[in-house]
Amino acid sequence: MSLLELHQVSKTYGTGPNEVHAVAEIELDVDRGSLIAIMGPSGSGKSTLLTIAGSLEEPTSGEVFIDGDSLQKMSHNDKARLRRRTVGYVFQEFNLLAGLTAVENVSLPLELDGIGARKARSAGMAVLEELGLADRATRYPDELSGGERQRVAIARAVIGGRHLLLADEPSGALDQANGEAVMRLLLSACKKGVAAVVVTHDAQLASWADRVVFLRDGRIVDQTVPPPSAESLLQTEPQP
């Protein structure tokens, strides 16, 4: 069973002549341990797909399953709990709270879930340490570089053993080295059993994924097949 499953998911805005199909008949499975990239131009429905997968938006038709449970059958409270405990989000603009330090930002989801402040903070420190940010723990977001802010946002997304990571253009405004660092972090989270979906228009970022799904006008038009070993690139014969 895949951690995230979308079956025939469609989302329509407006009615009659103003009807817009944001996404249509999406079929997508994401297993634990795998990183999936959804690639498409602006307006192709990438972000809508991600917000539906993360239960932030309801599809017009079709079904979403997270860990085998249908979102359609969940109450409002069940979904809120799912978002706190299972799903982590990473956005292009990082969305850190300016009035909280790095470690306070990271441990916030645990506190919101009713875990004591001290316990939440030590869990937050542990995640920051893992991501090489221990010395930034007591800094405020405006005292951090763009790359550090995004790493803090990833720490906040994975804390508490959440195992579905949804990232929307996670390295949008970062330079190449920081963008690469973000993808390495997402990949290492996947190696620990997390399932991750990254939406991006950037082929270099998408190429970190195990599978790349191409979205055009709200529909999945194609996807990559698992590539052969990278070693095949190194075994070319000498040119005569």
Next chain:
Amino acid sequence: MSVKHALLGLLSEQPKYGHQLRQEFEEKTGDIWPLNVGQVYTTLQRLERDGLVESDEADSEGPQKRFRITAAGERELAEWLMTPIDLTVPPRDELVIKVLVGLDIPGVDVRRVLQIHRRYIVELMQQWTRLKDDEGQYDFRLALVVDAELFRLDSVIRWLDAVDGRLKRAATEPRAASADIPILRRRLVVRK
């Protein structure tokens, strides 16, 4: 790829044997460009003929020969490094030609042509990225070569996306699209 200048570069460190040059060339280019021994010796012979390198023992054969860069070789190497490579003429890009030809063939879905290439290139990029991912094997020179290849392939993807965007706009604003064509033609004529 200039094997000639790469060999001069290796010889500028110290005199070296032919087999050693081949091995170092492969190491220093991240093992991406294999080179056969014959190619190394042919190039060395030409360099020697042109007075850019000289060998220790003029009469000894093949592997025993040790090569040294000459003053003329040093000048040639410095000039090569500081001269911009020629990018003035656009390369005869088969993909560009394929798309331009496809536009005129009735019944051909050019967007499908674009997607077939997009997927193939992303799959190639996944393989190159995996080389970077394997940190156990991290090699600074290999990383530079991999980056170069990823940027090159990425630029093709961006071009495919741009074509897609233009086709989409052309479908909704046919006049804007036909106005583009004479401008493009004029530029191509200038290039000739």
